[in-house]
Amino acid sequence: MLDLHTRIATLKRPALLARAARFGVDDYRREVHLRRILGRDSLPRSGPALMQLLDVEAVMDMQRKDNAASYRPARHVEVLIAILGEAHLLRSTTPHVVGGKTP
Template identity: 55%
Template sequence: MLDILTMIRGLKRPALIVRAARCGVDCYARNIDLRRLLGVDVVPSPGEALMDLMEIERDLNDLRRGADASYGVAAHVDVLIAIMGEARLLQGSAEG
């Protein structure tokens, strides 16, 4: 299985969406944002959260690429912010 951080590095998304997410990642509030995005009461570990977020992001990207009317760029940016925030946590725990 591919390492989750390698999977994240391999994502190719439009530059504007990625830039918007980078601008928001410093305001990422894990306990609030993950509960809302994942619909959970108990926040999972960064690895578990990333797997769930990657699935949500893949679905959003499929909608984007298919020009589906239900696609929302704000929701996509929101999920990418969470992915970036969780990746930071996971990377920090791996280094320390």
């Protein structure tokens, strides 16, 4: 199984979706955005949140590819922004590992 950072790094999405997400990540506020996306009052830590967001995004990407009537590009961008935001939070709170050891 791929680690979270590898899963995020290997996401291949249309350039317009990716650019919109990168543009919006500076305004990401997990208390507002993550709560709305996951529909939960209590928020999980960044790792579990990322796993949930990646699952939600995978469904949205299938809908996009299938031209499903329920697909909403703005919602897809919102989820991609949350993925980028949570990944940034996870990186900033996880010790950097070098050669299998924490410096």
